[in-house]
Amino acid sequence: MRNFELYKYSIPVDSQLILRNRFLKKREGLLVKVICDEAEGWGEIAPLPEFSQETLEQAQAQTINWLSEWKAAGSGAKKIPLDHLYPSVAFGLSCALAEMKGLLGQEANYQVAPLCYGDPDELYDKLAQMPGEKVAKIKVGMYEANRDGLIADMLLEAIPDLHLRLDANRRWTPAKAQMFAKYVKPEYRQRIQFLEEPCRTPQESIQFAEETGIAIAWDETLRDPEFQHDPTHFFHPMVKAIVIKPTLIGSLQRCVELIRLAHQQGVRAVISSSIESSLGLTQLARIAQQYTPNTLPGLDTLDLMDYQLLRTWGNSTLPLLGLDSQWVMPIST
Helix, strand or coil: CEEEEEEEEEEEECCCCEECCEECCEEEEEEEEEEECCEEEEEEECCCCCCCCCCHHHHHHHHHHHHHHHHHHCCCCCCCCCCCCCHHHHHHHHHHHHHHCCCCCCCCCCCCCCEECCCHHHHHHHHHCCCCCEEEEEECCCCCHHHHHHHHHHHHHHCCCEEEEEECCCCECHHHHHHHHHCCCHHHHHHEEEEECCECCHHHHHHHHHHHCCCEEECHHHHCHHHHHCHHHHCCCCEEEEEECHHHHCCHHHHHHHHHHHHHCCCEEEEECCCCCHHHHHHHHHHHHHHCCCCCCECCCHHHECCEECECCCCCCCCEECCCCCCEEECCC
16 A cells, blocks of 8 residues: 655755855755555655756656656556656655665765865864864855965865865856966865866866866766766766765666766765755765765755754754644645
8 A cells, every 4th residue: 555745844044055146045845755555765855946957846746746646556566767757856756765665774974074164263173073084075166266275275284184075066267267276285286085067067177177186076067968978978087076966866776876887987976965954864874875885975064954854963953843843834635
């Protein structure tokens, strides 16, 4: 016997959070619970404004249609495909099904690369608590490129065992990317673990990496049609990682395929968040532990929110919301 429940959430977030061209004042998404006989599983469907191709309204309509078909098919029916669905819908539903079937491991990787906004003092305590390699992440490209370079250089000089992950979201022209590199001393560049998508095209990013010796990583490129058609063409010696944001990629199966491809090419696969709630983040942490156990995931986004949702993240002290909260509404189907 199959059944499901569907809820919509809306959680206030840090009012200073900027997604490309807009402030994000609340994070909205769907929670889905699938039930088959005695087994059940949860998933989160949360298109990210300015990044997802689908709106929340489109995702909700598609989710209801898929769940209704899945329920009507019955327990002994063949699988209902996910391939044609929006990425956020495919990911959330695939997680719920995997959890229901016991295919999603319970162990989670709650170690994260902390987000840093340029103050070394903010990092010391966080890094002191990190076992093993000391890694932090900086968003670059929002201000002047020389400022970003100075901050990265300052952090690498102040903390000798620090490695940085940087994310430019394709904001730089080649000239601006070179301006950034100019302010990072050559001896520190090897401690930049990778710089995600520095330039507007993969070709410009690869040229930047060759000229500066700064390693790069793919994020947006993973969703380009050219990558999906011929992914091996994009694995250059200076590409050291791919950053997988499952909400933007698609089903869990698709994410696992990308992880395996990266490992075959000898590069890291980093599981990263799209600012999901604590429910979605805990599932990403479980995926990271199950499929990339030796790589630090990029999941340091919970503190942007005012609350946790249904499940707690590690040792977070944020208040926990249940289904009876004013921020969670059941959707009648």
